[in-house]
Amino acid sequence: MRPLALFLVSLCALTASAAELELKSLGGGEGIAQKRKYGPYVGVSVGESISQDGNVKIGDRKFGLDDSDGAAIFSIEVGKSWKMKKVPLMMSVDVEGTFMSTQLSGKSKDATQPTGGSRLATDTVAYNADMNSLFFNLNGTFALDLYRYRARIGKFAAGFRPYIGAGLGGGQVWYRNATAKSRAQYNGTGTDAASSTPFSVDEFINSWNWYAGLEWTWKDQYSVFFEYRDFHYGDLEELTNFASDGYLVGFRYRY
Structure with missing residues (x-):
């Protein structure tokens, strides 16, 4: 035994x-x-603008800015996330590079008025330009971490992560294909071609943005997200108070 x-x-x-x-x-x-x-992560996203607003100055004349949607947005981010122990929140910090391309256009309120008095046929009354920009921002994000409650709500629902955030940075802005029209040209009574290069700005300016979105993760390290973003430029000589809002869809990988 x-x-x-x-x-x-x-x-x-x-x-x-x-x-x-x-x-x-x-x-x-x-x-x-x-x-x-x-942990650490990288992400890419694409999107477009919904609207834009600002003030334009050409010479000594001030113009409004036509609202234009469909401007292209491309973004690459590199960052790191931390979870909080006592509350279901996740904090992230990332460096993001964002390229945007949009169109600036507008006209004065009296563009169609006949010449005479203070209204001259040679007055600039309309403009158009393609504007590109490349910004680098430092962003901070807070997200609701539903993964902690996966035993109660299930793995699929626990993969969703709503978040909000904001960032500061700076970047380069430049214009292409810029033209301006005189009153005679705008009304079809002038024969000269539209004058070129009413914008000559090519400079580094500051920027800030805020955003809100929803991310969904699967297999731990992969996620897709949808984000609304409001982006603001620092003042330029010919463009002030410029702001653009839009949406982004993207992919993140955590490693």
Whole structure:
């Protein structure tokens, strides 16, 4: 009986040891998943503007800015996330490069008025220009971490992560294909071609933005997101109080 008892004791010890190793292995796997879910990440996104607003100055004349949608937005981000222990929140900090391309156009309120008095046929009354910009911003984001409640709401619902954030930075702005029309040209009574280069700005300015979005993750490290963003430029010599809002859709990878 003693050899049999010794064998059973040894077998139980081996089984307990194997179970302990398995639990440690599972715990390590969860740790890796946590690191992926809350660690460094990269992301790419594309979108377009919904509206824009601002003031334009050409020479000594001031113009409004036509609201224009459909401007292209491209973005690349690199950052890192941290989870908070006592509250279901996740904080992220990233550096983002954003390229935007839009069109500036507008006319004066008296563009169609006949010449005479203070209204001259040579007065500039309309303008058009393609504007490109490249900005680099430092962004901070707070997200609601539903992953903590996956046992109650399920893995699919726990993958959603609503967030808000804001950022500061700066970048370069430049214009292409800029033209201006005189009163005679705008009304079809002038034969000269529209004058070129009413804008000559090519400079570095500051920027700031705020945003809100919804991200959905799967397999720990992969996620897609939809984001609304409001972007503001610092003042230029010919363009002041410029702001543009739009949306972005993108992909993030955490590693």
